[in-house]
Amino acid sequence: MTQYAFHFDSSKCTGCKTCQVACKETYKLGPNNLYRKVLNYQGGTWKPTETGHYVPEGVFGYFVSLACNHCTDAACVANCPTGAMQKDDETGIVWTDHEVCIGCKTCQTACPYGAPTFAEDEGYMLKCDMCKDELAAKGGKPICVTGCPMRALDFGIREEMVAAYGEGDVEIEPLPQNTTGANLIIEPHRNAQKSGSGTGALVNLEEEL
């Protein structure tokens, strides 16, 4: 089986959210649904000075653009009670059969990355499918990748991504430890904090996520 993967260079990401918005607009997602989102992780403190100002100590911030990671051991697929959540044999793409999905949200809870999202009106789950119809029809790469103004995203066969960019590190805050074989290769930002280190915090408002 071929396994497709995303590559994300966190050192290039400016948090412009073109990936998120281009995807949402293309797939006409509802107000509370996203296939891809951009997380902002920040940390550090400030120390008062004698002149009445403050100086930063270890202040940093960086972005992580996150969609579904189309995991090798996808928890959503393993936990889906109906078989709606499936992993494609040929591409490794994880997708949802909307005819079968009952919208129980088990996958959302099971996914360490919170990727599946519930469509209120339709009553089923939605998630990133790596633009698989688009790829089948035209080849090329997913919309988030081709739209990135910083050229921070890439897409391809996992081995080829690793060959091009190296193994990277997907275990950086605010992402959890990799227990599902995430097919996301991250080039960490110079200030990236290891998953679980707790040195900073996700600063997005809830309504952004």
Added chain:
Amino acid sequence: MGTPLTRRSFVKWGTAAAGATALVGFTGCAAPEAEELSETGDAPAEETGTWLTGACMNNCSCGSSRCLLRVYVEDGVPLKIRTDEEDEDSIEVPQRRACPRGRAQISNMTSPARIKYPMKRKGWSPDAPNGEMRGRDEWERISWDEALDYIAAEMKKAYDAYGPRSILAAGYDDIGDTYFDPVICLLNAKGGAVHHDMGTVSLGSWPLPELMMTGGMLAAPDSLAIQDSDLHFHFGNNWMANKGGNTAYQLDYAKREGGKVIIVEPWLNQTAQAVADEWVPIVPGTDTAFCIGMAYHMIENNLQDQAFLDKYCVGFDAEHMPEGADPKDNFKDYVLGTYDKEPKTPEWAEAICGVPAADIRRLAEEIAGTEKVNFFAGQSTTKIPAGEMFAQAFYTLAMMHGGLGTPGNYASWVGLHEGMSATPYCMAGDSSNGAGKNPVNPLTPPLVMSTPNWAEIEDPASWEKVDHSECWISILNGEYGRDIWPGGKKPLDIHVIYSGAYQNSLNSLPNANAAIKVFRKMDFVWGANPFFDPSRQYCDIVLPVATWWEKGNIAWMNNSDTVYWADRIMEPLFESKPEGYIAEELAKRLDVDPTAANTMTDAERTYSSLAGAMYMTDHDTMGYAPLLTISQADIDELGVEGAPQEGLMTVAEFKEKGFFKIPRQKDDALTSVPWKAFYADPEANPLATSTGKFEIYCAGLAAYINSVGFSTISPIAKWQIGDPEQGAGTQTEQFPLLLWTPHSLRRAHTVNDNVVSLREAFPQECFMSTVDAEARGIKTGDLVLMTSPHGQVLRPAKVLPTIVPGAVALQDGAWIRIDEETGIDLGGDPNILQAPKSSGEASQSWTGTLVQVEKYTGPLTLDPDKNTPIVMPVGIEE
């Protein structure tokens, strides 16, 4: 997989995403049946429609970037957007990839916020305007003829009773290019109107210092030339949000080529998080003191490039002062405190700007020790009281470093050679005034850049032009200007407002609560716009205007390196019509020849934009050549007068491709290294300054700025508190925080604020530091009340460790939504808080408005922006 992209599902999505009623404005398309809406099959949709090029003319960046939108249209309905993805992508000729605002243009153009029909406020009649109800009243649909008759009658009444000076045309008086509004031409033909366009908005206090200290305008390195710099020392750089397009990518590339990036900013903004090797946090508006502190360290240790200063500059020291100047007034002695007994040491600077003295020394040494430095400062760094002082300090610092005129050494507030520059690499022809027949506003005075040229004004009563910042309070007070103006302050008696010309000035100018009072005080207010935005909400009659997508058929540009074609994407939605129609119909009713208002036909505009398209062949000689090959058949097809021409591509090729991108290579003939000729031979190629040299001491600048009367500066860079009630150093117990107002990628100023996907991506937040939030018991997501002497807004807080304590930010352009009970703005427009204070060259001085922020404990609540319904005209049927 996902939802198939059909017209039916699109209409359905309009319902879901907008939180309002379905959009059914497409002519020839019946409203979808219920059973069709349930269609959610998983088969990929066949593409039976057409890919066209849709203009993205958002004023997102004053000319830094415009991007390609390819729009898929089926049955006249736009369904999908893609960007520049198929061309080769290189740093020399990068793809013109659209930002999130571009990607959301279908949602914008087809938003429920579109004005559907001509409308009249129910409580308004010609005899009883009932102005207090503006912004509160219900609306009723009227016909185009009724609306035009009402407007013409009211305009005529005002012209007859009070003359053109009683009419405020709330926009620029020379609006052109993509923002062209022929209604302004009609007003000009009728004797003109008053415009609130004196001075600068976007440009801050940069134009006159650049002009008079360096002898030019908008000089900047190009996107490839910055790769020659070893250090990019930037004040206020958030290019991803402020310039967009490829600018942040190009800087990131230059960094990866070995140039270190240092960004001096009140916050570690989104661009800086990616590209900055070092962030220097600074109190907003204090960059002048920071620069002077660095200058002290350089002088103390003789680190400045004295040979450069001696040869190319005047005013640095007593030995190099221009003729007529007191030698004691030189910059060096000011910095050392020779005469005022106040040495401007790094410690002196730290007390003002918050940057530790040790860091000031270290950074000064790093600048002095680096051969090639690319100095840049964002426009807002001078949007402070007496903001010219920072422009002076910035150029002085760069001159002390030296090397200006050689590759890698730059000093610009533009950042990259771009469309705002007078010498773009390629350009479209003039579609707004190609015939050169547009009437001009007879009330416009002779200008120095954008403020009155006193020397050329013979009669002080001959002109009108109100400054942006103080306009609303001036109208309420019945006068504007300063006593020192020739003739003194000018009377102002406005009775009618035309709110059009692509402006949303009730929302966009400081002191918006005063704007609301002005709108309510008028005899008559009418508006024309595609969207029911705040300025139009406070009108008596509004007209629905067709968007760029519904007009199209022109070549256009706005950045330096691309010319775009705009297809017509769809027919005008609902009853909307282009401004040209409005201008002509009003002209007929006001006894003006319609062709005097709308001076070109649509076909002539198309032809002019194509035939006048040019590309640069050589930067040093400013050589240009025609871009397009136009055949007699092309001309005949348009039915216009014209002559065939030869260019790089045919009109058909240009339209098919959708754009022309200037081919570039590093060090090619288009390379922009400002002041190159002057550096090579200053005697043979003097600058266009009064001395022919760089003017660290610039008497003409100070004399002119001081004659405008809004603030006072010296001929050299000096730190000052430019206003006792505004900016760093003036905080009070009641208002202890400094507000500044960065751009948001959610909007281009106020445009796009109606788009759900953008509202979700970028909520309108009060950004505050962890230090200030903790002191107030505020956590991220808490509702906070922001209060200034001028108003209050309610917003969720976003508490960040990446903002300098003592400063809060609220992003510009959010649509005003006043709670009528409390007067609090729930939309979060910073102009509700901003003070009406013009500065220097009538620039805005809003960085550093004094505010307080408190945790909100009252009864008001806010839904997330993405779930908050768009304001719709009450009373209008869907």
